[in-house]
Amino acid sequence: MKIRRKKKTIMGWIYSFIIFILIIFFLRGIVLFGLKKINMILLPVQSKIYTTSVGVRETFEILTKYKEIFKENIELKKKLALVEYQDELLKNFAEENERLRKLLKIKEETRYKTLVAKISFQNIQELYTTFSIKLGEQDGVKVNMPILIEKTLIGKIVETSAHYSKVRMITANDSYVSCLAENKILGILSGNTGESLYFKPTSTLESDLKIGEEIYTSGISDVYPKGLYVGKIKNIISENNGLEKIYEIENNLNIYNLNEVIVITGE
Template identity: 55%
Template sequence: MKLKKKKRTLIGWVYIIVIGVAVLFFMKGLLLFGMKKLNVLILPIQSKIYTTTEGIRENFNTILKYKDFFYENRELKAKITSQEYKDELIADLTAENVRLRQLLDLKGQMEYKTKVVKVSFQHVQDTYDGFVIKAGAVDGMKVNMPVLSGRQLIGKITDVYENYSVVKMITGENSYVSALCRDVIGIVNGEREKDLYFRPTSSLEEDLKVGEELYTSGISDVYPKGLYVGKISEIVSANNKLEKRYKVKIDTNIYDFQEAIVLMGDV
């Protein structure tokens, strides 16, 4: 009786074990099937995450590369700007050197004691009225000293300070210069514009022609004789000889006027 009972118990455990193994195999298959389905569902998400991550990484690398490119570009621009500045400076110095050589050559041809000075200021509204030079009382400047631009008479000193002086231009308003055009004497006056106007005071003006040059007459106590004033560019009016006027063109470009020559007296 006891033997049969033990046998039944043993058979029961065998069934339980077999059933358990079968359940495990079933669960394993079910688990593998579920994992496959889950992978199918998750794969697009994983692909999207991977693509996004790669995009972020590429964008980050692009940002880093752009940053490097930005700094390289800025350095390159700085070098180019520096080189352009150097080239411009060299060009300015070369041009200045040429101008100074010309002024010194002209200075050597003059019969007066002269001084080459820098033009330091021109007021935009008074372009044809006056300017300031970087030379004053300490440099020997005095009121009424004539001032030239190259060979062109440009004005006279009206105010002198310690380190600078003010020049009144012959193109300025109420500026008058006694001048000669060949044997014809007259008055040149300015009207705050780029041209001068010559009004003859003799009866010989009928022979004057466009292109003829005018020089100071020497009658004035300020301007010595023979300084170049300009050349006739146009006959303005010819109603009668008494009213005839001539437009006179000066050679100096007032907008590119950087140095001047001051006549300080006889050598």
């Protein structure tokens, strides 16, 4: 009897274990099926989360690369600007060197005592009237000293201070200079606040000049010595029914690019 009971008990445990295993497998299938369903339901959400995370990562990488490219672009611009500045500086040095060579040659050829002065100020509203130079009383500059640009008369000193002077140009509206044409015809040169000057002979009987003839200072003035080049005849203007002639004079000066001038300080 005891043996039979023992067998029954063992068989009961075996059956119970088998049933337990079957239940586990059954439940596992249900759980897996449920998880599959849940995954299918959550797939759109997971997809959006994944896409968003990828987009964020790509955006971050783009921003990082943009910063690097932007920084590199700034550095390249700086280098380019530096090269352009150096090129412009070399060009300016070359131009200044050429101008100074010309001025030195003029100083050696002229019979006058001269000083070379830098333009210190030029008012855009007074381009053909006045400008200032960086030389003054302490440099020996005085009122009425003539001013040349290369070999061409441009004006005279009208005001001085210790280190600066003001120049009144012969192109100013109220400027008058006694001049001679090449054929010794005497006349008055006047300005008109513009590029051109106007030469009017003192005698209508001698006003027979031709285009291209050069005009020089006469030396009659106490300010300008004789023989300073002023310009050449560009055009002939007739007045009073052709009885009177006025000659338009050009001096080929670039008023927008004044850099250095020559001050005549004496013989």
